[in-house]
């Protein structure tokens with residue numbers, strides 16, 4: 346979800362009458378972080394204009410507090426082995442459905458051999474390895490990671 350458009354609604358939530366809620370910058374930033382997972386440069390610009398602050402003032406607050414991220418967190422990743430032994434054991438048939446299920450929520454990364462060749466298709470999530478993947482098992486891993 347993009348932040349643009351939703352920011353004005355959050356600012357209005359913290360408005361004091363018709364006055365822009367300058368003193369509400371921190372609660373506004375917390376709401377934006379909670380809703381969108383990060384505070385983009387465009388949002389900093391929009392907030393500065395809405396609250397009659399400089400971009401430097403808003404950026405200073407965003408960069409000072411560790412609770413705020415200026416970029417979205419990376420997607421969780423599943424490393425899917427697509428080397429020869431896993432190909433022979435059917436990994437390529439799993440890929441289209443996995444990519445569809447993961448779309449925008451989990452990154453499916455290709456790796457070449459996880460050392461589980463005889464029990465492939467194999468994947469790694471964090472430090473956990475998973476073997477003998479079926480469409481159902483891989484889908485469960487995607488749902489768990491998302």
Ligand code: FES
Pocket residue numbers: 426427428429430431432457458459460461462465466467
């Ligand atoms: S080829 Fe896939 S684990 Fe080795």
